[in-house]
Structures are given as structure tokens and as C-alpha cells.
Amino acid sequence: MNSRSLTLLMLVGASVASAPPARAHHSQSEFDLRAKIEVDGTVTKLEWKSPHGRLYVDVKNEKGEVESWNFELPSPNTLMRRGWTRDTLKTGDRVKVAGAPARNFPTIAIATSIKDANDKPLFTGTTQIYEPEAEPKGAE
Amino acid sequence: MTRALRSALLAVALGASPAVVLAQWLDYRTPGIPRTESGAPDLKAPAPRTRDGKPDFSGMWFANVPAKDYCKEKDCIQEERMAREQINLGIKLEGGLPYTDWSKEQMTKRRAHGGRDDPHTYCMPPNFPRAWTLPQYIKVIQTPTEMVLLHEFNAAYREIFIDGRALPENPNPTWNGYSSAHWEGDTLVIETNGIRDDMWLDIQGSPVTESARVTERLKRVNFGIMQVEIAVNDPKAYTRPWSVTVEMAMQVDTTMLEEICLDDEQDVKLYK
Numbered sequence: 001m002n003s004r005s006l007t008l009l010m011l012v013g014a015s016v017a018s019a020p021p022a023r024a025h026h027s028q029s030e031f032d033l034r035a036k037i038e039v040d041g042t043v044t045k046l047e048w049k050s051p052h053g054r055l056y057v058d059v060k061n062e063k064g065e066v067e068s069w070n071f072e073l074p075s076p077n078t079l080m081r082r083g084w085t086r087d088t089l090k091t092g093d094r095v096k097v098a099g100a101p102a103r104n105f106p107t108i109a110i111a112t113s114i115k116d117a118n119d120k121p122l123f124t125g126t127t128q129i130y131e132p133e134a135e136p137k138g139a140e
Numbered sequence: 141m142t143r144a145l146r147s148a149l150l151a152v153a154l155g156a157s158p159a160v161v162l163a164q165w166l167d168y169r170t171p172g173i174p175r176t177e178s179g180a181p182d183l184k185a186p187a188p189r190t191r192d193g194k195p196d197f198s199g200m201w202f203a204n205v206p207a208k209d210y211c212k213e214k215d216c217i218q219e220e221r222m223a224r225e226q227i228n229l230g231i232k233l234e235g236g237l238p239y240t241d242w243s244k245e246q247m248t249k250r251r252a253h254g255g256r257d258d259p260h261t262y263c264m265p266p267n268f269p270r271a272w273t274l275p276q277y278i279k280v281i282q283t284p285t286e287m288v289l290l291h292e293f294n295a296a297y298r299e300i301f302i303d304g305r306a307l308p309e310n311p312n313p314t315w316n317g318y319s320s321a322h323w324e325g326d327t328l329v330i331e332t333n334g335i336r337d338d339m340w341l342d343i344q345g346s347p348v349t350e351s352a353r354v355t356e357r358l359k360r361v362n363f364g365i366m367q368v369e370i371a372v373n374d375p376k377a378y379t380r381p382w383s384v385t386v387e388m389a390m391q392v393d394t395t396m397l398e399e400i401c402l403d404d405e406q407d408v409k410l411y412k
Contacts, residue, residue, distance in 0.1 A: 029253075029255055029256070030254065030407060030411050031410075047404065049403045049404035050398075050399040050400050050401055050403045050404060051263070051403075051404070051405060051407075052404070052406070052407075054404070054406070072406075072407075075399055076399075077276065077292065077397040077399050078275070080164070080166060080397060081166065081394070081397075102410045103410070104410070104412070105410060108410065
């Protein structure tokens with residue numbers, strides 16, 4: 001079975017519960033950071049390439065159809081320095097992924113948390129310093 | 141949990157030998173550095189010096205972002221450590237960067253477009269001085285007559301000559317320009333011209349142009365800290381010369397990792 005039953009929850013317009021992701025590559029305006037999606041599905045691939053790792057997850061939607069989600073991760077450099085390896089997640093692993101969706105692509109998102117089937121977080125944290133509420137000086 | 145302990149646990153969990161788990165030398169112990177009795181790097185030890193008595197900046201550096209264990213408290217983001225100057229190089233300047241009308245219009249337009257106009261989005265080179273603030277490691281290799289900076293992003297390099305050469309006249313502009321340095325006491329003063337006319341200093345798109353003369357002043361405060369004062373005199377983009385200081389932290393017991401951006405760039409399509 002390639003996918004598991006899922007919970008697909010779209011909280012469009014919800015306020016950002018935690019600080020939005022700041023990323024190495026550039027600004028994150030292509031993602032709607034005020035929206036949140038959560039999926040429960042099965043890993044089909046962990047792509048270990050720069051500038052971002054990618055986690056592909058098969059998710060069954062409310063109609064029973066399988067959707068392939070593409071979650072952007074930090075760079076492999078960042079993941080490795082946090083203890084991940086390219087084998088941390090394997091094809092067939094069940095994961096619960098939360099993220100901010102791309103504005104114009106329905107099954108692409110930037111991951112903000114990943115948990116295993118037992119709700120154990122798979123990312124261990126380091127620093128979050130980007131403070132989007134602090135409007136840069138000289139911007140007006 | 142320390143990185144070494146985490147790696148050891150992973151080794152047990154995966155049933156693999158440490159030699160495999162520790163591949164790419166992520167936890168390789170840096171030889172010849174000052175350490176405390178416990179064996180930890182002594183980051184407060186005096187700055188090392190070269191044979192000719194100059195401060196030795198050699199080693200790996202990363203913006204000195206204070207560590208907050210944010211993710212232990214919240215359902216967390218897998219986030220990068222980022223210098224705030226990466227967003228806006230003048231974020232700590234009273235009143236911000238002194239934009240000219242032209243450059244303020246550029247920056248405002250670029251901000252409004254998010255990252256879609258940013259050369260970095262398109263995997264272009266990590267241009268200095270912006271490159272000091274990017275979330276990749278920089279390795280300094282220092283000889284008596286030259287300093288070479290290796291940057292993980294796109295496996296890039298920059299040469300800084302310390303041999304008394306004059307800056308070129310009417311140079312062909314490049315991403316990093318042309319750099320010649322001299323010593324003022326224990327400070328390495330790097331002068332740069334020949335920067336391209338369309339360079340960005342930060343994510344919000346503060347410009348730096350071909351008319352710029354950039355002066356970087358490197359001071360190694362102690363073993364663990366280097367201060368980089370970045371002074372920009374660019375009459376096309378700024379109404380007056382200005383400077384900011386970015387603090388860099390020494391990275392030891394680890395290694396450089398290449399990050400080739402064009403390998404799998406997929407964000408550009410998301411802007412459409």
C-alpha cells in the first residue's frame with residue numbers, strides 16, 4: 001500500500017502560530033506563510049540535493065485519491081549538521097508533515113515540522129532568528 | 141545533545157560503523173587548536189598568529205548567530221541559523237541604510253517582489269560583502285601575500301591580495317570585484333573596487349553598484365570571534381558612506397560541505 005489514510009487540514013488565513021520559516025536560498029514569498037497544511041502520509045522519496053532537500057509524500061485526499069506532495073526542506077548541509085542523513089527517512093515510512101503551502105501550486109509546500117507515526121518530531125532544532133515582524137529600517 | 145553523542149546514537153540505531161556514520165568528517169576533530177581541560181575548543185583563547193606575527197584568520201567561519209533552542213519549546217521549524225543582516229544589511233544602523241532616491245526605489249520594488257528578482261534565487265554566485273551573511277560556511281586560507289575565501293555556496297572562491305598591489309583602474313566589473321589588502325596593526329584592511337553594477341547586498345535588495353568602493357576591516361578578537369566591518373562608499377546608491385559590523389564565529393571539529401545551488405533549484409517556478 002503506497003499511502004495511508006490521511007488527515008488533510010487546510011487552515012487558510014490562520015495566524016502564524018510559530019515563526020515562519022526563514023530560508024537559506026532567498027525570501028519565502030512564494031509560500032503563503034499565513035496558511036498551514038498538515039498531511040499524514042507515506043514517504044515515497046527523500047531527495048538529497050541543493051539548494052533544498054525535498055520530501056515527497058503520498059497522501060490520500062478526502063475523495064480517496066492519492067496526491068503526491070512535494071515538501072521543501074533545508075539544504076542537505078543544514079540537515080546533515082542537524083544529524084540527518086539521506087537515510088533518515090525511507091520509502092514507505094509514515095510521516096505527519098506540517099507546512100506552509102506554495103501560493104499557486106496545490107501540492108507543494110515548505111515543511112515546518114515532520115513527525116513520525118508516533119508523533120515524535122524528526123527535526124531537532126537550532127536557532128530561529130528571522131524576525132519578520134521587525135520591519136527592516138529604511139524600507140519605507 | 142551534542143553532535144558527537146547524536147552521531148554515536150545514530151550509529152547504534154542504524155547498526156552501522158562510526159566510520160560510515162561519520163562520513164564526510166562532520167565531527168572530525170580539528171587538530172592544533174586551543175582546548176580547555178575537558179577537550180572542548182577554547183573559543184576565548186587569544187587569536188593565533190602567523191610566523192611573521194600577524195593575526196591568522198585561517199579556519200572556517202559562520203555568522204555569529206546566538207543559539208536559542210527554539211525548537212525544544214515549539215512544534216518546530218527546521219530552521220537555518222541566519223544573521224539578521226542577511227535580510228537587511230543595515231538593520232542595526234540608526235535610520236537604516238542611507239539610500240539615494242534611485243536605490244530606494246530599486247530596493248522597494250525588489251522587496252515588493254519577494255525573492256523573485258534576487259540573483260541568489262537564481263543560484264548566482266555568493267557575492268561579497270553579502271556573502272559574509274549567507275548561511276553557509278566560509279573558509280579562510282591565509283598566506284603572507286594572499287587570503288583566499290572559500291564559500292560553500294556554489295563552491296565559490298574569492299582572492300584578496302596582500303602584496304601591495306594597487307586596485308585596477310577601469311576594471312572589468314565582476315561579482316566580487318578586485319581586492320587588495322594591507323595591515324593596519326592587527327587589522328587586515330581590504331579595499332575592493334570593480335563590483336558589478338547590479339549586485340544585491342541583502343535579501344530585501346539593497347543595491348551596490350559599479351561606483352562602489354568597499355572597505356572591509358577584519359579583526360580577530362580572540363580564537364572564536366572575528367569582526368568584519370563593512371564600509372561602503374557608493375555615491376550612486378547611498379547618500380553618504382556607511383559601515384556595519386558583522387561578527388563571525390569560528391567553526392571547529394567539523395568540515396566544509398559543498399552546496400551547488402543549480403543542482404536542484406525548484407523555487408523559481410513557484411513565483412509564476
